[in-house]
Amino acid sequence: MLTQSLCARWQVAGPAEAGSRELTALAEAHGTPLFATRAAMLDERLAQLRAMLPAGMRVLYSVKANARPEVLARLGLLVDGFDVASSAELELARAAAAPGSVLAMTGPGKRDDDLAAALAADAVVVLESLDEGARLARAAGERRPRVLLRINPPFELAAESRMSGGPRKFGVDSEQAGAALAGIGELPLDFLGFHIYPGSNCLNAQAIANGMHATLSLAAELAAQAPAPVRVLNLGGGFGIPCLPGEASLALDRLGESLGRLASEASRRLPEATLCVELGRFLVGEAGVYLSRVVERKVSRGRVYLILDGGLNHHWQATGALEGRRHLHYPIWVVGGAGRPMESVTVCGPLCAPHDTWAEHLNLPRAEPGDLVAVFQSGAYTTAISPGDFMLRPPPAQLLV
């Protein structure tokens, strides 16, 4: 079902469809493997999101999901700012950001050169600890950098409302926040508010909404101990996209209603605060497709193997190797394959690693060497979290179309 709907969306089921012709032309022009990100789908996704979010809620893009300059340039026109995790991400975000956009740096273990880059760019620094605040203040000299304090909440994002936040490397434990806030008040830092991120890649609107309501309550409690009024509350994100069989899209209408109530409550409890969500996968994941070509079709002991020219070196997450998901797979299709006889295949990458496998026991239209295979939902966390140097095969082309 997911694959079918994505074939329809990308218009690639049959050979005469516009999407099939376009992707075939891209593969011929640029070689395979390649990633294509559809600009119109980025626009559409942001429009959906803006229609759902309460007025005034800001959208930050989490650059780690996809830091390609052409993608950032498009998003720069659409979002209110960028969240970065390193000085190199910051440099790319600055180049893409519209005037007046927010730049924020988040992440544990920021290096001194990261903090220096944040200062030079006048980025907001999301402090992961009071020690980090002290390092920032030392580096800041006469400047008074703007900071958020990241809180490790006593809850985490889950389909059931669990109160199970445990020890973590991220942020300051909520029960230690008072001491950290007092410490920040003594440093030459401009305290703006809180960053609380209870989890990621969730498809359950109610769970996300619950997490954000809990986040608001926690921030409102902690505000009493803060050295200044809370002017920014970053609620995190965690909006997922469906990638595996049986997964369904996030119910945006339901989430929107709940976030509307959240915004009303925030206007009472934190009247000076601008609310932000920070999204990566949700903004770019559905807009990308990975295309590779069948190099060989072989039969081994009764199983048909399609060996593609792309594998986990480009898109590890989709191979499932990361999570031991045998028999689960991203939505995969043979471009233009509708109408061909179907067969059960194992779809593999070309690497000398048994787990370089896209899918097993998957019914696909019969494919031959030269055919193009599309892996959908491939716009986020692709090359960014893949071992690109494995066997030193060529990097993929990356296109905004």
Place this chain on the structure above:
Amino acid sequence: MLTQSLCARWQVAGPAEAGSRELTALAEAHGTPLFATRAAMLDERLAQLRAMLPAGMRVLYSVKANARPEVLARLGLLVDGFDVASSAELELARAAAAPGSVLAMTGPGKRDDDLAAALAADAVVVLESLDEGARLARAAGERRPRVLLRINPPFELAAESRMSGGPRKFGVDSEQAGAALAGIGELPLDFLGFHIYPGSNCLNAQAIANGMHATLSLAAELAAQAPAPVRVLNLGGGFGIPCLPGEASLALDRLGESLGRLASEASRRLPEATLCVELGRFLVGEAGVYLSRVVERKVSRGRVYLILDGGLNHHWQATGALEGRRHLHYPIWVVGGAGRPMESVTVCGPLCAPHDTWAEHLNLPRAEPGDLVAVFQSGAYTTAISPGDFMLRPPPAQLLV
């Protein structure tokens, strides 16, 4: 025990030891994180191996394990050839190979440009299928490229002698080899012999020896159907190194005895064949150390976290994230830490990913920001299989010392 013996070998337990002083100086000169590979340990490993292997058995280095030019240059003086998996690896291997060395290209899904590069370099091509042989022959023109046929054996490397070889993307099923050999005989290819690789990273000498004896028997059977006498038999490798608690080094003396018997048997059954082993991790893994620096020491809900400046972006395998190994960890030590009070810590990388964790509940000497942490057994499959672009943090320095 493993960590202790490695601290002794690298001389890093106490602050005054030669290794501690050297690594501290390297970190100061080159920044952290860094990988240092000790040339003398490469030499020593090859000397051990040569002393163990029967006379005349060749040693190929599998470039995918570590393709750093400085490492290849050293190994070029020590091995009989290089096994590569792509045209880029081939180019690096050619630059490093001593005159007369063997170059061989192996791997499923070889691209046409890989085959062209192999032809240009006069490399031996290890065919993964008859179709690949036909592609190679078409590209070869007047040349008659040298080939091995890779066989998917009916057994795999395991501590108990199991006969469980199943379907695979690698090679030609042994029961289909007759047809493939006949096909090769009709192509303008110079058939040299077989490549049979039953498994990797094994610490059980008996299992490796059993696999190699089974490989020889299979090759001798298949030789009857081959278009030419078997002049090369690549026995694979699979020699492991201990990385996890409780693992012990491969018993080389025992393996050597068994391979001696194998060589005698081969001289009767395949009298024209040169035997090869193909090794990656075993040659370089123990010679490398990964050094990173503590950026922050924090306590969250009763647990101590050391946040390092290096993580799974450089050395994914050692974090255990790949295999869900909670509470197992590579050998880790605080450089010069002997004599400090010990504490139980969670050692983390700096990335915004919960699984960017080196070890949990590990007893280490108390470490403070600025201290160097060494991860041993880090010479193979490090950056080669890590997502180097994750969060665009700087790449590690890589040094041969």
